[in-house]
Ligand code: SF4
């Protein structure tokens with residue numbers, strides 16, 4: 001299996017931003033996400049599998065993932081803020 005190295009900042013386009021270099025692949029966020037839309041993916045430069053959101057549209061912005069992350073690697077945007085961000089970056 002060939003490991004794909006992701007860029008330092010993996011910016012999800014909608015509600016959840018993940019700082020790829022901070023993620024240690026511990027899966028705590030994966031375990032607490034109510035709609036189960038998080039999973040580990042490509043490796044970062046330190047060799048850790050970085051979490052990703054599989055379906056941003058199903059994110060409820062509950063912030064559980066951000067609160068549990070020991071590396072403070074997740075930022076959750078509120079839906080309105082995310083919408084404005086999309087409108088400003090079509
Ligand atoms: S904010 Fe909530 S629903 Fe969205 S990815 Fe994080 S844990 Fe899942």
Ligand code: SF4
Nearest residue numbers: 023024026027029069
């Ligand atoms: S809780 Fe934080 S460090 Fe752990 S997998 Fe999720 S984003 Fe990465």
